[in-house]
Amino acid sequence: METPSSTCDEGSELDARSQSDYADFDDLDLPPRGRHRRDPSSDASSECSGEPGSPYASSPYPRWPVCTLPARVPPPAAPLLKRLGTTRRGARVGACDGKAGDGELQLIKERFSKLLLGEDMSGSGKGVSTSVAISNAITNLYATVFGSCHRLKPLPPEKKSMWRREMDCLLSVCDYIVEFFPSKEILPDGSIREVMATRPRSDIYVNLPALEKLDDMLLEILYSFQKTEFWYVNDKGQKDDSVATPCRPVSHRGEEKWWLPVPCVAKPGLTETARRDLQQKRDCASQIHKAAMAINNAVLAEIRIPDLYKEALPKCGRASVGDLIYRHMSFPGKFSPEYLLDCLEISSEHEALEAADRVEAAMHVWRRKASQRSPWSAVKDLMESDKNVMLARRAEDVLLCLKQRFPGLSQTTLDASKIQYNKDVGQAILESYSRVLESLAYNIVTCVDDVLFADEAARKIA
Secondary structure (H helix, E strand, O other), X not given: OOOHHHHHHHHHHHHHHHHHHHHOHHHOOOOHHHOOOOOHHHHHHHHHOOOOOOOOOOOOOOOOOOOOOOOOOOOOOOHHHHHHOOXXXXXXXXXXXXXXXXXXXXXXXXXXXXXXXXXOOOOOOOOOOHHHHHHHHHHHHHHHHHOOOOOOOOOOHHHHHXXXXXXXHHHHHHHHOEEEEEEEEEOOOOOEXXXXXXXXXXXXXXXXXXXXXXXXXXXXXXXXXXXXXXXXXXXXXXXXXXXXXXXXXXXXXXXXXXXXXXXXXXXXXXXXXXXXXHXXXXXXXXXXXXXXXXXXXXXXXXXXXXXXXXXXXXXXXXXXXXXXXXXXXXXXXXXXXXXXXXXHOOOOHHHHHHHHHHHHHHHHHHHHHHHOOOOOOHXXXXXXXXXXXXXXHHHHHHHHHHHHHOOOOOOOHHHXXXXXXXXXXXXXXXXHHHHHHHHHHHHHHHHHHHHHHHHHHHHHHO
């Protein structure tokens, strides 16, 4: 039982401490339930000390050594707050700073509410998975910001700010995707103990900084088109108005994409410096496109093939590709995928996508057969396995050559199935981010090719 004197002393200490806490109450960054708690350091010191007011003052038993607790240090800002450039509430000064982050906080609430609901606003639990929701969010953001980017000009400041802000918000999920690894920790007494530490997952640690760098490079390329020697005329507007422009060349796209603006160049053509600079930017965008496509293909290859796609595969690869393609691929001599595609005479992206679906399905059929061997007929199964391995390898070469001939090819059935049924959030972010950067780089290359074509036509007229 505590003595009256000790109770009085503790009550006075509590009153003094409460007054000091309430005096600078606004400067502390404490949760609502922790604002009225007592300071544990003062309680520990009063209980372990030998002062007259302590119940342990006259105890004959040995006491634990008194440890001085360090002063409370405010926790560091969360990675998400660092990305958004905001500060913690306790560090804000004035009411104006508090209003500055309202829009960003509202954005966070809206975006992550949709992610948690799985795009199901009814809240009935019928939404998509988190990985699919994030993938769709990145795709929709790209369509909103760059959907109308068909001209070589700087991105509007509001759209650039929107892209940076919302992508930082979506990519912040990767800050918490980690893997454990064994490490060692040195204790204050000099001893060493083994602990499990965390680090970013290997695929995110390697690919995410590379994608962010490619993103910055693409925005820099668009920003460099401030003062140009060409301009644009809308094809649709010209057709509707029936007005002919003498400096407007005929588009090499024909009637395929008539809604896109057509670049115009004066009759003498571009200057040598402008032409060289344009070619360098095209080469840079082309390299970015190849890098983003390589990352996207690597991420898609790591995603597990859905069971529904495996069940829908045909039993025979020959039935999938057809007799013509099978005869070329099963020829025992040297195989050339370019020659095969020349024989197919593919003229449109629709035909290319159909051929890619059939070849990819046959490739997985042959891979599945190559991995299945029966112990009763080892020699025959080994020969057929070698043939299936050869066919699968050649199908992979045909698929790669097809994607190189048609860089803007849409997703194949297998890629769409992997994205739809993928459950890994990290893979979903890397796949969607690399896919939209690949699309942006391809659009820049196409726009530069249009300007170079217009320049060639203008120099021929002159």
